[in-house]
Amino acid sequence: MSRRHSYLFAAVLVVPLALFGQSPAAPPANPITASEKGLYGFVSNAVIGAAQKMPEENYSFKPVPEVRSFGQLVGHEAEENYFFCSLATGAENPGKDIEKTKTSKAELVAALKDAVAYCNTAFEGMTDAKGAQMTKFMNFNVAKIALFSLNTAHTDEHYGNMVTYLRIKGIVPPTSESPPQQAPK
Numbered sequence: 001m002s003r004r005h006s007y008l009f010a011a012v013l014v015v016p017l018a019l020f021g022q023s024p025a026a027p028p029a030n031p032i033t034a035s036e037k038g039l040y041g042f043v044s045n046a047v048i049g050a051a052q053k054m055p056e057e058n059y060s061f062k063p064v065p066e067v068r069s070f071g072q073l074v075g076h077e078a079e080e081n082y083f084f085c086s087l088a089t090g091a092e093n094p095g096k097d098i099e100k101t102k103t104s105k106a107e108l109v110a111a112l113k114d115a116v117a118y119c120n121t122a123f124e125g126m127t128d129a130k131g132a133q134m135t136k137f138m139n140f141n142v143a144k145i146a147l148f149s150l151n152t153a154h155t156d157e158h159y160g161n162m163v164t165y166l167r168i169k170g171i172v173p174p175t176s177e178s179p180p181q182q183a184p185k
Contacts, residue, residue: 030128032145037123040152044116047077047155049174050162051112056105058169068099070165074108075099077158081115084151085122087137088144094118119151 028034051074059071068076075098082095095118098111131145163173 030126030131032128033123033126033131033148036131036145036148036152037120040119040123040148040155043152043155043159044081044119046174047074047159047162048109048112048116050159050166051105051109053171053174054105054162054166054169058165059103059105059108061165061169063165063168067161070162071103071105071108072099073158073161073165074112075102077155078102078108078111078115080154081112081119081151084147084154085115085119087135088147088151089122089125090135091122119148123148 054070059074060069062069078098079095082093082098086093086095095111095115098108098115102108102111126145126148128145131143131148133144134141135144135147136142137147137150159175163175166173
């Protein structure tokens with residue numbers, strides 16, 4: 001084998017080992033909690049965006065009489081964020097009756113933002129070990145982290161309702177907006 005072939009052979013062996021032998025980026029200290037927080041952040045920002053995009057005059061809009069108005073959906077989301085996140089942390093629920101007591105867009109958007117901030121604070125105090133602790137929810141024993149998952153699922157469910165209301169009113173929902181285009185170079 002020539003010297004040139006020896007180098008080539010060594011490179012063929014060494015390069016894959018170097019590439020595949022590299023360890024991926026270290027996972028966060030609490031990967032389950034971090035993943036839950038990331039998903040919640042995306043969905044809760046979409047709900048806030050929807051609440052902000054709907055004009056005040058459409059906050060009383062109901063597609064049919066049997067469902068909540070858009071404003072009631074915003075209030076319900078704020079309440080439920082407090083409910084799930086306080087349950088996950090074991091704290092007293094500070095956000096009751098928002099759906100029944102807040103009516104203006106400004107009040108409801110502020111209440112929703114406050115509820116999301118409350119949940120973000122709850123996430124900051126959560127670890128995977130704390131999230132594995134069991135608690136009662138509707139007569140079921142569930143891990144505390146599951147309450148965050150339920151909150152995210154619930155928020156996503158009602159974001160879907162909000163999208164329908166926005167579309168009926170001719171408004172593009174936050175998650176359907178086109179990203180800004182770069183100027184040609």
